[in-house]
Amino acid sequence: MRTKKVKEESIFETQAGVFKLLAHPARLKILALLREGEECVCHMEAMLGYRQAYLSQQLALLREAGVLEMRREGWNVYYRVARPEVYAIIDAAHSVGGSLDDLRRWEEKKKTCECPKCCRARGETPSGEETPLTLAE
Ligand SMILES: [Zn+2]
Secondary structure, three states, X not given: OOXXXXXXXXXXXXXXXXXXXXXXXXXXXHXXXXXXXOEEHHHHHHHHOOOHHHHHHHHHHHHHOOOEEEEEEOOEEEEEEXXXXXXXXXXXXXXXXXXXXXXXXXXXXXXXXXOHHHHHHOOOOOHHHOOOOOOOO
Protein backbone atom coordinates (compact mmCIF):
# COMPACT_ATOMS: atom_id res chain seq x y z
CA MET A 1 0.00 0.00 0.00
CA ARG A 2 3.01 2.28 0.15
CA THR A 3 3.11 4.86 -2.59
CA LYS A 4 6.68 6.08 -2.07
CA LYS A 5 8.90 3.23 -3.15
CA VAL A 6 12.20 3.40 -4.92
CA LYS A 7 12.43 -0.16 -6.19
CA GLU A 8 9.29 -2.22 -6.78
CA GLU A 9 9.04 -4.95 -4.15
CA SER A 10 7.69 -8.43 -4.70
CA ILE A 11 3.91 -8.86 -4.47
CA PHE A 12 4.50 -11.20 -1.51
CA GLU A 13 6.53 -8.62 0.36
CA THR A 14 3.80 -6.08 -0.29
CA GLN A 15 1.11 -8.49 0.96
CA ALA A 16 3.16 -9.30 4.07
CA GLY A 17 3.49 -5.56 4.66
CA VAL A 18 -0.30 -5.16 4.62
CA PHE A 19 -0.71 -7.96 7.17
CA LYS A 20 2.07 -6.56 9.34
CA LEU A 21 0.37 -3.19 9.35
CA LEU A 22 -2.96 -4.72 10.33
CA ALA A 23 -1.50 -7.27 12.76
CA HIS A 24 -1.98 -5.08 15.81
CA PRO A 25 -5.06 -4.77 18.07
CA ALA A 26 -4.59 -1.01 18.52
CA ARG A 27 -4.55 -0.37 14.78
CA LEU A 28 -7.53 -2.67 14.24
CA LYS A 29 -9.43 -0.75 16.94
CA ILE A 30 -8.64 2.54 15.21
CA LEU A 31 -9.86 1.17 11.88
CA ALA A 32 -13.02 -0.15 13.55
CA LEU A 33 -13.73 3.32 14.96
CA LEU A 34 -13.24 4.89 11.53
CA ARG A 35 -15.49 2.46 9.71
CA GLU A 36 -18.49 4.79 9.89
CA GLY A 37 -16.53 7.84 8.72
CA GLU A 38 -13.99 10.31 10.00
CA GLU A 39 -13.38 10.88 13.70
CA CYS A 40 -11.28 13.38 15.61
CA VAL A 41 -8.30 12.26 17.63
CA CYS A 42 -10.08 13.29 20.84
CA HIS A 43 -12.88 10.80 20.04
CA MET A 44 -10.40 7.98 19.50
CA GLU A 45 -8.63 8.90 22.76
CA ALA A 46 -11.91 8.79 24.66
CA MET A 47 -13.03 5.51 23.09
CA LEU A 48 -9.73 3.65 23.32
CA GLY A 49 -8.27 5.15 26.49
CA TYR A 50 -4.77 5.30 24.98
CA ARG A 51 -2.23 7.96 25.85
CA GLN A 52 -2.09 10.57 23.10
CA ALA A 53 1.54 9.78 22.24
CA TYR A 54 0.74 6.10 21.75
CA LEU A 55 -2.35 6.85 19.68
CA SER A 56 -0.41 9.31 17.49
CA GLN A 57 2.26 6.68 16.88
CA GLN A 58 -0.32 4.14 15.65
CA LEU A 59 -2.14 6.77 13.57
CA ALA A 60 1.15 7.82 11.98
CA LEU A 61 1.91 4.23 10.92
CA LEU A 62 -1.50 3.89 9.28
CA ARG A 63 -1.15 7.27 7.62
CA GLU A 64 2.34 6.61 6.29
CA ALA A 65 1.04 3.39 4.73
CA GLY A 66 -1.66 5.40 2.97
CA VAL A 67 -4.53 3.72 4.84
CA LEU A 68 -5.54 6.88 6.71
CA GLU A 69 -5.84 10.54 5.76
CA MET A 70 -5.68 13.42 8.19
CA ARG A 71 -7.17 16.91 8.23
CA ARG A 72 -7.16 19.72 10.74
CA GLU A 73 -10.15 21.82 11.72
CA GLY A 74 -9.29 24.46 14.27
CA TRP A 75 -7.87 22.66 17.30
CA ASN A 76 -9.15 19.29 16.18
CA VAL A 77 -7.34 16.73 14.04
CA TYR A 78 -9.56 14.34 12.09
CA TYR A 79 -8.70 11.01 10.52
CA ARG A 80 -10.53 9.06 7.87
CA VAL A 81 -9.89 5.85 5.98
CA ALA A 82 -8.39 6.41 2.53
CA ARG A 83 -8.25 2.70 1.63
CA PRO A 84 -11.60 1.11 2.59
CA GLU A 85 -10.39 -2.15 0.97
CA VAL A 86 -8.71 -2.95 4.30
CA TYR A 87 -12.16 -3.78 5.70
CA ALA A 88 -12.42 -6.79 3.36
CA ILE A 89 -9.32 -8.22 5.05
CA ILE A 90 -10.55 -7.27 8.52
CA ASP A 91 -13.99 -8.78 7.89
CA ALA A 92 -12.42 -12.04 6.72
CA ALA A 93 -10.46 -12.17 10.01
CA HIS A 94 -13.58 -11.23 11.97
CA SER A 95 -15.43 -14.33 10.71
CA VAL A 96 -13.05 -16.41 12.85
CA GLY A 97 -14.85 -15.15 15.96
CA GLY A 98 -14.04 -13.17 19.09
CA SER A 99 -15.93 -11.23 21.77
CA LEU A 100 -17.81 -8.10 20.76
CA ASP A 101 -17.58 -6.57 24.26
CA ASP A 102 -15.28 -3.75 23.10
CA LEU A 103 -17.82 -2.65 20.48
CA ARG A 104 -20.60 -2.62 23.10
CA ARG A 105 -18.42 -0.59 25.48
CA TRP A 106 -17.83 1.98 22.74
CA GLU A 107 -21.57 2.50 22.35
CA GLU A 108 -21.74 3.29 26.10
CA LYS A 109 -18.67 5.57 25.99
CA LYS A 110 -20.11 7.55 23.07
CA LYS A 111 -22.87 8.77 25.40
CA THR A 112 -20.34 10.73 27.45
CA CYS A 113 -17.67 11.44 24.81
CA GLU A 114 -16.77 15.15 24.68
CA CYS A 115 -15.57 15.21 21.06
CA PRO A 116 -17.29 17.68 18.67
CA LYS A 117 -19.08 14.95 16.70
CA CYS A 118 -20.50 13.11 19.74
CA CYS A 119 -21.55 16.42 21.37
CA ARG A 120 -23.41 17.46 18.21
CA ALA A 121 -25.00 14.00 17.94
CA ARG A 122 -26.42 14.58 21.46
CA GLY A 123 -27.53 18.11 20.54
CA GLU A 124 -24.90 19.74 22.78
CA THR A 125 -22.42 22.49 21.90
CA PRO A 126 -18.86 21.10 21.69
CA SER A 127 -16.71 22.61 24.46
CA GLY A 128 -14.24 24.19 22.01
CA GLU A 129 -17.04 26.12 20.33
CA GLU A 130 -18.47 27.77 23.42
CA THR A 131 -18.11 31.50 23.85
CA PRO A 132 -14.83 31.94 25.76
CA LEU A 133 -15.28 33.03 29.36
CA THR A 134 -14.01 36.49 30.11
CA LEU A 135 -12.03 36.59 33.33
CA ALA A 136 -13.23 39.18 35.81
CA GLU A 137 -10.56 41.75 36.61
ZN1 LIG B 1 -16.77 11.26 20.40
